[in-house]
Each structure stands twice: as C-alpha cells, then as structure tokens.
Amino acid sequence: MFRSKAFSLFKSISLMSGQSNLASKCIHPALASHGHRCHRRSVDYRQRYMACPGQAMSAPQTKVMAEGELPGVLVVDVGGAHGLLEDVAVLLKEHFHLITMKEFLQNKREMSKKIQSVFVFERKPTIDRELLESLPHLKVVANSGVGVDHLDLNMISGFGVKVTNTPHAVADSTADMGMALMLASARRLVEGCQIAVSPDTRQFATDWLGVEVTRATLGIIGMGSIGYKVAQRAAAFHMRILYHNRNRRRKEEEEAVGAQYCGKMEDLLQQSDFVMLSVNLTPETRKLIGKRELGLMKPTATLVNISRGAVVDQDALVEALQNKAIRAAALDVTDPEPLPRDHPLLNVSNVIITPHIGTATAQAICLMAEEAIANILAVLHGQPIPSEVFPK
Secondary structure, eight states: OOOHHHHHHHHHHHTTTTTOOGGGOOOGGGGGGGGHHHHHHHHHHHTOOOTTTOOOOOOOHHSSSSTTTEEEEESOBSSSSTSSOOOHHHHHTTTTTEEEHHHHSHHHHHHHHHHEEEBBBBBBBOHHHHHHTTTTTTTEEEEESSOTTTSSSHHHTTTTTTTEEEHHHHHHHHHHHHHHHHHHHHTTTTHHHHHHHOOTSSOOOOOOOOOOOOOOOEEEEEHHHHHHHHHHHEEEETEEEEEESSSSSOHHHHHHHHHEEEHHHHHHHHHHHEEOOOOOTTHHHHHHTTTHHHSOOOOEEEEESSSSGGGBBBHHHHHHHHSSSSSSSEEEOOSSSSSOOGGGGGGGGEEOOOOSSOOSSHHHHHHHHHHHHHHHHHHHHHHOOBBBBBOO
C-alpha cells in the first residue's frame, strides 16, 4: 500500500524552471477549477524521473530506439467504450509514443521493437504469456490503480519485467467513496430519493428512519493508505475507530485518528456498527467475509466494501441481508462486474451497489496517469521506482 519513503521523496522534489506541469495538460472540463490541486499533488511524481536534456539512454534503449524517438507504450485503445480517456492519452503522449493493440497486432515485427512499457487501464490490455513473449524489449507493466489481482506477478517477473501501481493517487478518492457509501446507506439516501421523486408519493412518512454515523463505531479491515484516509475522515464524525490489519500502525498514527487495533478480526466484527473493507485481493483475502464473519456482526451493522468484490462471499451476503442478519450493505465492487442481471443481490432491498467508481473522478484519473508515468520513467531511466509491486 502506501510507500511513505517514496512519497516523501516525491514531496521533496521541486518544480524545475521552464518545465510544464503534466496536470495542466488535463483537458477534462471538471479539472479547470481544480488545476492547482492537481498541480500540487502530481507534479512531484514526474520531476525525479524526467530525462535531462542530452542524457544518454541505456544500451538496450539505444538499440531499439532512433535518436530523439519517444519510447513506445502499449495501450488497449484511445477513446471508445474500452479505450483510454482522451485526457489520459494527452498525458502519456507528453513522454511516450502511444501504440494501440490494434496497431501492434497489425505490425508486430516493427512495433515490438518500440514497445518498452504497457499502460494498463481498467484491466486492459490483458497481460498474458503470449503478449510478453512478443515484446522482447518490454521493461515495465504500469497499472493505473492499486489492485493488481488481474496481473500474474510471478509470470511477468519471470520475463524480467517490472510491475507498478498507483497507490498514492487513488487514496483520497476511494476513501471519499467509502464515506459516501456509509452515509448513503445509514441515511437511506437512495431509497429516500426514490420516495421523493415517485409520482405515487403524496406525503412523507414520519416513521421512515435511518441511523447516525456520528459517534458510531467503524471497523476498518485493511489499514493501508486508503483505510487510513477513511479513518481520518471518520475521526471528523467523532466515530470510534477500530481496525484490523496485517501489520499494526505506529502508535502516533493510531493516536492521530484515535484508532484502536484489533489483533483478531472477530473482535472488530462483533463491536462495529459499520464494517468497511479496504484490503487487496489476494488468495488470503478471497471470501474473507463469509457466513461465519457475517454472523459475528451486529444485526444493526452495515457492511461497506470498497476493495474487491471477491473479498466477500456474495451468496452468504445475500442470505444475511434477506434474513436481516445484518442491517444493510453498501458495495462499490462485486464479483463479477457487472453482476448478471438475474443475480439475487440485485433484488435485495437493503443494499446499495455502485459501478466500481471509487476512483472515477476527473482528478483521480489524472493523478493515476501521472503516477504511472513517473513509474515508467523511473524504470526506463534506471531510477528508484516510486510504486513497484513485487511478486509474493
């Protein structure tokens, strides 16, 4: 999750005179009023890894690239239903020659000589053995986002290729989403909106009640960068904060948000009014929350998932919601995505499901692209990699 050492390095790097800010290239209209924020958070990502004018490239690069040619980056596509957003393409083109999968497949022999990195956006393109074998000069697979459960790290590493992700760029937006889901579920906002706009509504019922988040107990499972950001926000609601994590946070970090460590997840489940999942999907966390764990929760508790859908046993969750074993669930992720239209989870009244939009903000998309660019440049220029992901 958060690599504080690398992040401190980012913060210490000043903007070099005469260099344009990557964030200012974002053309999404929503960024116009937030450009200063994007500048402040993202400009540090790239400065450490910019090639100095006249700097010689390494031997492998000079063999496959003509003088002055930008290194090739493979992307699934630009635009359309599954391609890169135009804003992201603009950022990448500042530093790389973009090569789409279609262009690569049409001319593998020539394109394979140019491609040194792959930019993975929304899990595409698929990184399989066949692709890796066809890219002899590939150095890095840069994932836009934190989760890398869609990447076979051991296989990629076996080809001598680095894998990176973007944990710093996604923490705020995902934590915001966690709080939004918790609040929406507690105050029944989706149901309330439907009542308010329904043509059948003549008056509002006085016994239509939600529950309060303020001063409630929040249990956070997974206290990495996102989980800690959630705790910071929850502290402002005067929530009692419990957390369970593979490694305990430093005492000063706990005290800063008033968080109490639970060595056993069971203790957290039994005490929490809201349980928020913020863990990576690994073999150990797959179906981490099942029938037993849901049974330990209070019947008045709500499960919030901002991690991955497969962290929860969805069959067990449907049963728990239908039987009122827990009060409600609020999910930004499911397994699969989207769920089949006849899935029973879609017909349960006490659940909110959103379409995996934790990082779906104009600012977050921009920042993820910039952090990915910094990672790629670091690999290509032999510099320390800000956010490298290592195989287990």
